[in-house]
Amino acid sequence: GAGVSQSPRYKVAKRGQDVALRCDPISGHVSLFWYQQALGQGPEFLTYFQNEAQLDKSGLPSDRFFAERPEGSVSTLKIQRTQQEDSAVYLCASSVGGRTTTNEKLFFGSGTQLSVL
């Protein structure tokens, strides 16, 4: 596709349920980021991939959060045993090169809105 695609667009989960959020970056993009955007807040960094390598996961809030990008294209963000505080919009972004946002344009998906009841 022409842009970054995220699915599902909306996800409602019961507390304690596991969820998986998918990101299809623009074809050929090396860098992939996940951000979490709580209601009324700006996006906050979660994790960064360069191809299949997860180079930075310092923003993941707990060990219940796990991200992967096994073939260097599609990425999945998994949240285990969801809690109400996990409710947020999860944004994925990609860019062409490995040296990212300082010199390269970051393309964002529309996000997945996760609601944990």
Place this chain on the structure above:
Amino acid sequence: AQSVTQLGSHVSVSEGALVLLRCNYSSSVPPYLFWYVQYPNQGLQLLLKYTTGATLVKGINGFEAEFKKSETSFHLTKPSAHMSDAAEYFCAVISYNTDKLIFGTGTRLQVFP
């Protein structure tokens, strides 16, 4: 550590009026600064960015921002607001060695006819 502060979570202007969205940054190293716009149900789009060089940066849709080191500011302006400018605007900063964008809390711009 880098951070940005956006003054005013909501700004309302009349169509044709000046738009001014405020952003102040904190950085111990020369910052790279960005403005992003988020339309409803859409992803963030880059409006403009400042890295080095000219301090007045022009972006898309008639927006511009000026980097003022003495004031640690990077305010976003547009001379004449259009109805289509109604959206959420985020200021962001990054340091050259981390590649992490750090966003402000956003300013929602409303434009009235």
